[in-house]
Amino acid sequence: MRLPKSAHTSRPWRIHELAPDFRVEDVWALPTPGGRDDFPRLVDAALPEGEVGSFSPVVRMLFSARWKLGKLFGWDKRDAGIGSRLSTLRDRLPQDLLDAPPRRAAPSGPFTPLYELEDEWAAELGNRTVHAVMHMSWVPVEDSGGHGDGESREGVRYRGQMAVLVKPNGAFGAAYMAAIMPFRYLVVYPALMRRYAERWQASAGGAPERVRT
Template identity: 45%
Template sequence: MTTHAPIKTSPIPSGAYSCQSWRIHEITHDFELEDVWALPVQGGPYDFRAFVEAMMSSDDRDFPAAYRVLFAVRWALGRMLGADEDEHGLGRRVASLRDRLPDDLRDHPAPERDDSPFQPLYLTDREYAAEIANRTMHGVLHLGWVEDESAPDGYSAQLSVLVRPNGRFGEAYMALIKPFRYAIVYPALLRTVGQRWETAQGVAR
């Protein structure tokens, strides 16, 4: 039976990401590791794709109101400041990391979500990666399925965020939003992801 690890309210050490032989290392040598979090999700060796599907669900109604309000404000400010216009995005201001993918990863495309600002890069049985770019930064969301001796079925999920800020403006922006990420975004994300996985496992059983 799959159970959940306790929800952590602080990031885990960067070594938890860097010590893994992730394929994402091959294409993000010029990115900075911004955050690494252990997710309250555990499963077996073949559960990762089901976890990604639950994690990337397009239904955001299960997120707390504070989380949804914060992101609504963020997108409103982005429209006002022009931060999310196409000219600042992938293939315009920055080249997509798809151009860096080794041939074997090109053969593992991830499903796309029309309403998501993230563009998927690849999906394997242990990794998922997606990217986003705007006026402030070029970012990567990475999900990994980590061998975990403390997990009943042997694996747990990890989330990492990598960024390449766009100059001093981007660095200032990342510093500005960091308190909101830690106080609101990540706690809500971890809680909701855990609930989604629990629901998905309940349906599977």
């Protein structure tokens, strides 16, 4: 379920101090209900190996077209990404986050982890179109009685939340983000939500049928 941007900006996440020059593009409630200590499972569900190859032909076609265009126009060259044209957000990490490295290495994929805490995780991606951050967090489903900051009480359940923060590369990057918006909302995000639900159930010991998205 798509959420208002305030669902992300109203919470005291550490990413706010690291990326004040990024805008919040999307915020989603994830189909991953769990208990207070289940956040590591969410990180695992968000970073599966070989993710694109397990999607439906339509989603794979969209990703394939994007990578082919990137190769044709040089959007994803090494000198266009993090550490070359773009400075990594790791350079902005305060010492306490530097001392808390990601719990696991990045899988094969475009995102590079920045940090992981007990209730939030962030990774970055950079190319000629955009510098982006994927932020995963663990929030209480019940948000009343002064517990909006994640303080636990008996009976409170949690779920995952995903925010995408972006810093487009000039007018071209802004136009690119606008052009792909329909594909994100109509195809990519629904596929991701189904995949997260499938992997979440499997990580809890369930054996769901593969969800083709």
